[in-house]
Amino acid sequence: MGTIIEAKEFSYSYPRRDNQVLKNLNFKVEEGEFIAIMGRNGAGKSTLTQAFNGVIPHLHGGTIWGNILVDGVCSQETEITEMAQKVGVVLEDPEAQLFTTRVDDEMAFGIENLCLPREEIIERIKWATKVVRLEGFWDREPTALSGGQKQRCAIAATLAMKPKIMVLDEPTSQLDPIGTFEVFDVIKSLKEEYGMTVMVATHKSEHIAEYADRIMVLEAGEIVAFDTPQVIFRNSELLSHVAVRPPQVSALAAYLNSMGQNIKRSDYPLLIEEAEVVIRNLIGGASNGQ
């Protein structure tokens, strides 16, 4: 396990704009990590995800300072098509990124571009289908799938190219709770079963609390915190400053504290199970006191 992504003093501004949307980013991501990128709308999350495979600056233009090394290659100096074999990017809009008329065509598109032999292509489609659990959907039209299925189809289409890193830009922002759950379930297995490095820009704190190794908090293009969910989600002052919603159970603990209960910050729960313990203790403590 080594460092797979390294940003060195990376800044970026869109063409014909003066302000930098990403400012002086310095960070390292280890191989196999699950990183969540959080922050308010307009903080630079999407822009950052597009910098990993070189869409920024190759397609959008603009000015860059510093660089981002992805698997030893500078993403700003390498063609997007070449970066595509290292970094798979799934976009927010489930509609716009599906452009064929059959699910299996969609999955085949990327690997066909890599000039792989036909047997290998078929093998990889089968594998990607299994990972995203879309067996039996091969002959469906992508536009006729549900939101969660569309997004899983987009993940499979990228996954089939076997990139080392998967980058997902708000993959569940247009999905209902069930679709969101399905997609996060798949993302989790990418890391746990297939050892991929995963970076997700998202607002879904509950899922992040459960799956992420570290959270990168962006505010106005700068990294204001980059730490474990336990540290980030218990820092309610930071969260309200950057407009990131903590998991509901953490918010509950913070609220109870403000109402005079005494919950240690290091005991703030992140998951429902943890919350159960904390609340049981509270109730137990109260009844003991009487």
Place this chain on the structure above:
Amino acid sequence: MSILDYHYGDSYVHRMDPRVKMILLVLLTIVVFIISNFYVLVTMFALVLLVWKTAKLPMKNIVRYMKFLLSLVAFLIVLQGLFFSSGDNPVILMHPIIPDVVPVIGGHGTIYLDGILFGLVLGLRLLTLVCIMPIFTMTTTISETALGLVKLGMNYKYAYMTTTALNLIPTLQEETKMIMDAQKMRGFKAFETGKLMEKLRAYVTLVVPLVVGSMRRAQLMGVAMEGRAFGAMKTRTYREDLNLRTRDIVCGVFVMLLCIGVVYFNIRLGGWY
């Protein structure tokens, strides 16, 4: 579902080699342009309907095309009936249409039978043409079309450009409907009840979101395609391979012979009817 969208099915037309389908599509289009005899054209239209039936495509679409073309065909018939000028000795149905008692223009105006039939031929030709194209687009997936074009010798980037453009038509139709519905729901009635100028102005409110939306979509699609290594190599491989089966060749040759026969009869019969 739009009228040009792929229509899921498993008919013989669906399974036919896209290369053969493509060549036949071009051939049939040319033949329909050549045919000028009314009866031959009716036969041709009947054959096209037969292919629709074989491909199990929805017949109600043809009714929709007919409705769509009705006013245009009616206009052509009236125009040709009144002002038909070619032909040596056109058959006159009625002369004069304005009675002699009317001053100045009395005793003028003729309705030509040849003209009416010519108008009908033009109308039927349009209808047949309109019905041929969907036989291809509704039975062939985009990837099959692209693969067919590549195997016919086209660069894969251009092949994809072509197929994406084809795919864009139904998407735009859908989007247009969505925007109009959204406007109607907010009480925008210019499209139905407005005067001519209001209607024209209303189209601006339709075209602007449509164009802006398409540009945004196209850009995202570009990002998605490049993100999946489109254009990384000079060539690309394909999951599916085309194999030209004997029956595709037989069918192709049969349709070609049929076309030659149709053109032959058209020349022999000559004239409009």
